[in-house]
Amino acid sequence: MSLYSCSEDETVQDPIKGKWQVTDITSTQSYIYESAEELNSFTTTVGENIDMTYEFMDNNVLVVDGIYDNVKYDEDGNQTIASRNILVERTDYWEANEDMSKLRFVIEGGFFEETWTITELTSNKLVKTIVTDFEFDSFDGPYILRNEVTMKFSR
Numbered sequence: 001m002s003l004y005s006c007s008e009d010e011t012v013q014d015p016i017k018g019k020w021q022v023t024d025i026t027s028t029q030s031y032i033y034e035s036a037e038e039l040n041s042f043t044t045t046v047g048e049n050i051d052m053t054y055e056f057m058d059n060n061v062l063v064v065d066g067i068y069d070n071v072k073y074d075e076d077g078n079q080t081i082a083s084r085n086i087l088v089e090r091t092d093y094w095e096a097n098e099d100m101s102k103l104r105f106v107i108e109g110g111f112f113e114e115t116w117t118i119t120e121l122t123s124n125k126l127v128k129t130i131v132t133d134f135e136f137d138s139f140d141g142p143y144i145l146r147n148e149v150t151m152k153f154s155r
Helices: none
Strands: 018-033 041-056 061-073 079-096 102-107 112-121 125-136 143-154
Touching: 018 061, 041 079
Parallel strands: none
Antiparallel strands: 018 041, 018 143, 041 061, 061 079, 079 102, 102 112, 112 125, 125 143
């Protein structure tokens, strides 16, 4: 006679916890003028040679570690600036809302917060986006500086 026993783990697995490899960083920066549309412009910045991880740990600790290059392109696709070997080493606080559509970070030191929109989350893929608008006045009239960043991760 044999007895078999199965037990179910009733703990809900947090889908974001664990170590994620950054696979893509893309940022678009737009200058949007209200009254001088001819001044409207945008640039794109792309992460290259990315070797960076985000590790979402218990107690809402986030460890970001790695290195990457940041390359900026103008509207015509011409490279304008390249920053090489950007080192990122920090420990942040993180929290996600109940439906996992928003992710909030308090950047190391507590002086800066970001809220990211999670646009895709599976067991092996995470995509998050943030859009920020800053309003300014200039000699050419008021304008909005819009920065949109998308980061992709895999396990």
